[in-house]
Amino acid sequence: MVFILEDTINGILMGSIYGLTALGLTLIFGVLKVINFAHGSLLMVGMYVAYWAVTLSGAHPYLTLILVIPVMYLFGYYLQDIVIKPIFKAESEVREPITVIIVTTGVWYVLDNLTLLIFGPHYRTIQENPLRGKMLELGGMLISVPKLWGFSAAVLTAAAVYLFLQKTSMGRAIRATSLDREAASLMGIKQFKIYNIAFGIGTATAGIAAVTLVPFYNVFPTVGVLFDIKGFIIVVLGGLGSIGGAILGGMIIGVIESVGPQFMAATWAEGIVYGLFLLFLFVKPSGLFGVRYDW
Amino acid sequence: MAFLEISNIDVSYGDVQVIFDLSLKVYEGEVVSIIGGNGAGKSTLLKTISGLLHPQQGSISFEGKPIHVSPPEEIVNLGIVQIPEGRKLFTLMSVRDNLIVGGYNNRANRHIAQLMEEVYGLLPRLRERESQLAMTLSGGEQQMVAIGRGLMAKPKLLMLDEPSLGLAPILIRDIFETVRKIADQGTTVLLVEQDVKHSLSLSDRGYVLENGRIEIEGLAEALLENSHVKTAYLGA
């Protein structure tokens, strides 16, 4: 039965990385109250940035965080500022403007296909990286080292984001804005700047996820789509807007995906994920951390 | 020179014009009441001063600086702070965090600890509730938090939008007493109210706003005796 344990561990590790990819989604939803359908594409952009950073500099993949985090932050910041902000301005009286879904989907199409246009359809991996194929042996079990690092990154990032929101002045301002935009404005908080920052942070976390994926994963223009739907499921499972919920939701999905196929076809395990998701929505629609989408 | 001077503003909300050619002045250290029924444009007026809305016509200046095109955060930085109608607390944040966010602006954010002490001094109840989520408080306590949050912004001019709305008579008295104390400590207060009796009795001057226009203005005592005010607002 050791294999169940092995699969569970793999599921938790991989799942936490899923959670990390979805962290920005839940954060952005928490503040802007919109689902960012372009989140997978942001992850993809992050993966390309990390890929090129490693390939061109030859540095350790994790070292590229120094570059990826600020680049992705700025990318998200200005994406929101230039593309999404006008929607909020045009629909200032709507709390959850559905039109943003369309706009972010438009961003998704543009980003994915721009990448295709620029970098071509090739699948890329970083051949020479010190993490490639590293496995940890633990009592007859094999545990992927890059996934283990991914797990640490997920937990640390979630904790960092949580602490940032709880303990810093900017974090409080973000929470305040998420709870009441108008009242926050009256406190001297610039609503749209907060949106930009939240979007930037969300995008930066996607960048962190990208860096943890790059050592063992392929990079190609449509890679984001693979994580997109998964991200939606994770954030609802964890409770939209809940930071810890995203990581936990990711782990649940990861464990199902990892342990499920040991008892059935992997394609059915995929079905189980959807089934469980729908079941969860019926039973506890507010997600695991059911404080109506807030921190 | 007037502290806050509003000259001939027109304000629209969507397609509907709400305020017509309105002018008013507030002098430093005063308590001024604006009274009028709902739909008269009181909240719209406060939102316009706060920069949430902008006038189509006319100007607003504060300490001599024009502010009618400034965004809300700049106006807060200048020292005009509004406590919005219906309190609008950050419900899922603690009382303490609500207060800290109140001191977010440039003028206040270096003095948070000191300001917090002052607020707790004025509203000792809040210290007891410090770590509770704002949503778990009673209506009166929530209004206290809203006032405390406004004071955290280190206001030169504090604007209150119907602080008594929806409160039991017994709590209304407490609220107005607090406002009185704030004014006594030297903060200029602009009060928008429907509870005419209470608000005018603690004010220096008052304006009566009807259908987006100032209909009557004058000293508070005079207004309390005004026959129109009496029939329309005091139910005499």
Added chain:
Amino acid sequence: MTRENLQKAFLTLVLIIVFGLPLILRSPTYLHILVLLYLYAYLTTSWNLVGGFAGVLPLGHAAFFGIGAYTSTVLYVQYGVSPWFGMVLGGVLASITGVMIGLPTFKMRGAYFALATIAFGEGMRVMVENIDHLGPFNINGPRGLQIPPLNVGLANLMFTNKEPYYYIILVMLIAVLAVTYFISRSRLGYYLNAGGEEPEAAMSLGVNVARCKLIAMAMSSFLTALAGSFYAQFSLFIHPKSVISLDLSFEIAFIALIGGRGSIVGPVLGALLLRPVSDFSRIYFGATLPGLHLIIFGMVLILVMIYLPRGLQQPLTKAYNGLLNRLDRRSR
């Protein structure tokens, strides 16, 4: 002419044009494009019963489309049952599914509902991809089903020319527009709008909001499934990734939002803009710069939403009214 008459004249003109189009436009290519355009307008109009009137954002309608396509195809290919019958049966099955999925999901708000329906649609696709045989029916899992192009004729909803398909989908579109029009003026329409906007208030006024939404869902999924059967007979090949795809669900919603959600003419306008953009940009750029056409499509989505957040319907209606007024004045 009075305004009323002018409008009637306009309507007649439109009808003459759309019915006469195949006589002028002999090219099957353009008829094909138009058939798909009408199909999408039809689908979006059906979607609009839930997504527009009931005020939620369903993103899983491809599931119903797939149910329709699979039901009629399986019955026709394996049992020789006329697709017309399969179409109706598929509609009924889709209705039942729609109600079953609606029961729990309609309690959800906003984003949750949208995400739940995405999961429902994707879950349906995964299921079909995993099932080769469903009892006596051969669904053929991920490999799809092909309809042999034999026994052409109206009874089998299968033709060699595009024209019959054109007229059938046109009539279906007009019918579904009429249905929406009458619903929007009926008690159900009022109840749906009310329930979508302020459910609590609607309930207190005697509106069983959940039931109204379920009725709308049943109708919407029924109508969507009919289009699925039509599409299967039109393309003669169905495949889970094409008839139950997220892309399809999304495109329906895009068309609605771009056109103007909740209005009767919105879906038609949305289809009139988005379908040609998608088709012609692919034709002109798809081969030379791969992906450029999807960039263009994405840009159109972004720009329309930024400049016309209420969709095309609003300014166009205004312009049309202006035109009518001017004609009206001149004729007096």
Added chain:
Amino acid sequence: MKKPIKEIGVCSAVLWVLTMALGAGSVCLAQDKVVKVGNIIPLSGPSASVGQQGKNAREMAVEEINAAGGIKSLGGAKLVMLYTDSESKPEKGVAEAERFINTEKVHVLTGCWNSAVTYPTTAVAERYGIPFIVPVSVADKITEQGFKTVFRIAAKDSWWTRDQFAFLRDMEKEFNAKLEKIAFVYENGDWGKGFAEQWKELAKKGDYKVVLDEPYPSTATDLSPIVQKIKRANPDVLLLVSNAADAILLTNTLADYRVKLKAIIGSGGGHADPSFLQAAGKNAQYLFDIVEWETDVNKPGAKEANEKFKSRYGYNLAGESVDAYLAMYVLADAMERAASLDPVKIREALATTNLGSGRGMIVGYDAVEFDKTGQNKHASLVMVQINDIGKGMERITVWPKNARRAGYQPVFPMP
């Protein structure tokens, strides 16, 4: 009754404008003597990689053909290529086929790589009687629909699977190894399912014990559960059908989990994608793959063609792109013989193709000749092994034995 009439009026105005635009667009251009070839391939979306390789290969072939004087029997008519993006979606493929045939008036169609797109698209061509050359789309069904206009260059999947097992048997004999337990792992699609069905038959006939029969979603983000399953089933031979992303992921994960197998056999597709070698690197060592063609094939011109291709596009020709390349020469040959742009004549010429030489014939087999169903009778396949013999990882032909690269000794079973 006021508002909806108004709204319908609005849409009428738009429709009117659109109609005008369409009408204007449908006016045909006067034609010179050219052979118009419509190519429907995935250029964006998940299969963009193979689609773009196919496009490049076609481009190169057509340039060569045109440079050599075009179709001489038609007075030097040039081949004119039209491409369109199917996005791997059947409905787009069908719409484009309609357009190519009716509006662009193409004489021949080719495509579509994804079987799901090829089925309905060939049906359109059949309806209009336009010849359709399928370079690659391996599902048996494509040439078994009774269509008269469909011609497939590549082998069909029953041949692929047949050869995979024949290879296995031969290797067992050659290396005197007995492999018994076999595992099937394949993408859950038309292609994978088709292979798996035939594998099952062949395994039964060949007396292999199937220890795992596992479809997986091609969009999976983590394949370690599948790898675990393989590891526990402990097969000797692993047969795979994978697209590029999952082929890379699977190969790397197999290495990560130190799964020891005696043979891994791919089925082209993802394993043959030029990205695969680059991305899987050392982990792909000793892996076998079945393909239509390999760079080291012993055919005149093959090496030159590959060099040229590589210098232009930066990667090697792969089996599937060679099929596309050859398809253009098959077409040119047929056009030469048809000496007409009439689709009926072209079809007839294609049906009587017997192309055994020429610049395009760089494939491993001797001739292209179509049977009644339109299937290339001679299409055959080779097995390659991925190994490093001093110049980095490369694909080395090992089977059939007469095609084996000189001096190469296959590694079997895998160490």
Added chain:
Amino acid sequence: MAILELRNLIKAFGGLRAVDGLSLAIEEGQILGLIGPNGAGKSTAFNCIAGVYPPSSGEVYFCGEKTNNQKPWDLCRKGLARTFQIVKPFASKSLLYNVMVGSFSRTKKRSKAEEKALAVLKSLHLDVKKDMNSGNLTIADRKKLEIGRALATEPRLLLLDEVMAGLRPTEVDEMVAVIRNLRDSGITIFLIEHIMRAIMALSDRIVVIHYGKKICEGTPKEVADDERVIKAYLGEDYGVS
């Protein structure tokens, strides 16, 4: 006979008893006022009566029938209508549309619903604004619209939740007159209000609740003089002027 009767009604949210053992009755044709400090459970009680929440225990009788678990829409058809403390107009729709949603509860036919809605609007002097978007109305008109929508369902009992909050004194007087008219037309009224002037003037009887419990019931005069009420709610300096 009492048209509405609550017997020992309890509604708990988690551990908190918002309504704690409330009993009361309204006779047909009466106006009953319900007052109490914020958070005393007034709106919760309304929601239990109107079928929004099922009571945790106790009984609700409407027209002699136990209606504990009935849904708002069923109760509406039986003749119970209500307004909301925070007005909820269908903001993107016209006034006529808003009221027609109500009148559709008595007829399926559009023409009849429209006729009825127009009559109701007219009775509230809103008919001139019938095509206006209800989102653009003033508060006073929105409150009237809420009453209008409720009236269009032809209720026997009308629950009014703070319909006068936010109105000017003159508007309050108008509203008082409107409510009197309603009563005179035979509708029983149960009302929550903070504006003492109005509730004193209107109510036949008043019930005061505090922390979900009834602390006093009686005529306006009796209530205003009650020790407990003054302490909990009115404050020492309150005088019935």
